[in-house]
Amino acid sequence: MDYRRTYIRDILQTTPPAEVSAYGWVKTRRDSKGIHFVQISDGSCFTDLQVVIEDGVMPEETLKKITIGACARFDGTLVESPAAGQSVELKASGVQIYGEADPSEYPMQKKRASFEFLREHAHFRTRGNTFGAVFRMRDKLSWAIHKFFEERNFLYVHTPIITTSDCEGAGEMFGVTTLDMQNLPTQNGGVDYEKDFFGKPAFLTVSGQLGVEAFTLAFTNCYTFGPTFRAENSNTPRHLAEFWMIEPEMAFCDIEGNMNLAEEMLKYLIRFLLDECEDDLRFFNKWIEPAVIETLEHVAASEFARISYGEAIELLKKSGESFEFPVYWGADLQTEHERFLTEKELKKPVIIIDWPKEIKPFYMRVNDDDKTVRGMDVLVPRIGEIIGGSQREERLNVLTQRIKECDLDEKDYRWYLDLRKFGSAPHSGFGLGLERMMMYVTGMKNIRDVIPFYRVPGSAEF
């Protein structure tokens, strides 16, 4: 057996008649007197291959083993289908069953299952229509991201997963240790981290940003694409404890250039998926999110709105809406505010810049008004924040001052400050959440359904 495989995707494109072997998992089966119809999928495309088995082609006992979930190879002739529903079908002459699936125990059924149920069977949900489409799209999206940056000469850099910097500034972190939790070494009443693997407390990264900034000040345009970990006790359809993030960073680039890249990238990715994932998108459009295709077409073709935080506040104030949270200059935008702006007021993606410095991290570049910083949030309808980024503070004295203002310890940022001390440059970057993007392009409503095996508070099965 060789890895080279004729996928069902290829078989469906083959001109009949042709002798073929099709490998796959049984999706559904229908019987009539003397004839049996089996639909199989190998995950290579949305459409299943219909295998037709006439009585006498194989023993009764073999036929009985061809049930939903079973894995087999079907040999036979690809012929034009005489019935509606498919243009070609495989007239079977033989079968090799690799793995049976006892129908009285196999949890997946012909019937449509709820997403909640499928989450508990994440190792099988991949065999269905929805998750087949989801993970084919995820593959294409990931690939398109690399293609986008490669075409623009960005250097792909792998920033570390483990960090000893507990000050990456993006939320609670998971600890990483080899110490025996039942028997912790102590010193002066506390844990003696000198005995730990790295000689000090270590964590899983919450962002590759600080590392990629260092690379940018040597390689100019860079990006990371990797997993990120946040130990926040977040229980929403938009949050994961482990998720994937794309973080580009550009030297000699200000907030304008940053916005341009963000908009160009989102449009590029959407265009790519519209071109490459037609069948899967048609499925989402029909069953998951009506008009998702139209929305994507529209977004790919139109300009994003770009407004300042101050303008956003004004729009909200004169909206006439009764918001639960008060709107005033200095307040952070709540979900209800974001939704109003993207879904009602502007009806398209919007980039909001120039935020009050009090509600943004220390590393964002301070504007001349000394009240706002050059942060940018890209909000899209239905999802909310899909990108968060900024022009970075490149001036040593200002950055030092900001670290003080934010009650952080300067010596924790030694190498980060060094980058401003020696050969600093204006630079900008942002983070795009891969799963948020997946939700946007598929229309899936829960982030747990666009990642293979999700990790959230209280749950890391599979």
Added chain:
RNA sequence: UGCCGCGUAGCUCAGUGGUAGAGCAGCUGACUGUUAAUCAGCGGGUCGUAGGUUCGAGUCCUACCGCGGCAGCCA
């Protein structure tokens, strides 16, 4: 983490104080081409867990566990 809702057959759900139900799936059979195939029959339940109220609890009360929605934290 807070607020709200839901846990009943393999799945989806009805049952609102008095002998536990339906559809689908499964099994058996029928049907010469099905497309969520159709038709007939059959089996299937400590009603999330632990207490409590009551003559009597799936149903009412309390706690806990699990899931979902909204919100916060953010990508």
